[in-house]
Amino acid sequence: MYAARSKITDLEAEITTLKGKVEEAQADKERVEVELNARVVKKDKDLAAKDVEIAELKRRLYEAHEKNESLEIDLEAERVNLETAEEAKKAAVEARDVSISALNVAQNNYAEAQTIVDTHVSESEWMRNKGVAAIAHSILNATELDEAFAALTDAARAVGHRGGYLECAQHVEEALGQQFDTRHCLVSDDSR
Numbered sequence: 001m002y003a004a005r006s007k008i009t010d011l012e013a014e015i016t017t018l019k020g021k022v023e024e025a026q027a028d029k030e031r032v033e034v035e036l037n038a039r040v041v042k043k044d045k046d047l048a049a050k051d052v053e054i055a056e057l058k059r060r061l062y063e064a065h066e067k068n069e070s071l072e073i074d075l076e077a078e079r080v081n082l083e084t085a086e087e088a089k090k091a092a093v094e095a096r097d098v099s100i101s102a103l104n105v106a107q108n109n110y111a112e113a114q115t116i117v118d119t120h121v122s123e124s125e126w127m128r129n130k131g132v133a134a135i136a137h138s139i140l141n142a143t144e145l146d147e148a149f150a151a152l153t154d155a156a157r158a159v160g161h162r163g164g165y166l167e168c169a170q171h172v173e174e175a176l177g178q179q180f181d182t183r184h185c186l187v188s189d190d191s192r
Helices: 002-066 068-140 143-176
Strands: none
16 A cells, blocks of 8 residues: 555656746747747848848849940949959958968977977976076085185185184283283284
8 A cells, every 4th residue: 555655656756847848848839939939030030131132223224225235334333343352352362371471480480489498498498407507516525615614714714713812812901000922812824
């Protein structure tokens, strides 16, 4: 009994879903019919306008047949228009060819520029990864730098010892009231 009740409930739900789909399909059908009717009305209007245009063209044609001289003048004017159009077409073809040529030159220039940029990128990458370290290594391991640093270290050490001796001598002089010979503590090449 429960299975039958469940089946009935499922079928009722399915019926409700199908009714909804039918209603949606009906609404879509009505919308499409409205759209098609609108298109048909528009096409009818377009056809009526074309019929008026055709009638006007027929009237003009009849008048043109009656006036043969007018037709010859119109024909000559059309020939001139045709020649002008052909000249414009030739000019457009020439302009297109020039544009294509310019585009090819621009593409070649871009390819060359891209090659240069790629070269610079790879060189800067090498410089970043290996070059700076190699330059720093050669600078830091230069014998000239070692000699200058050693001389600077010796001079700083000498100045430090002399400065300490002078400070000590000053304290002793103040305490004892006696003056010491500090000429050997002067920082110059003669005092070494």
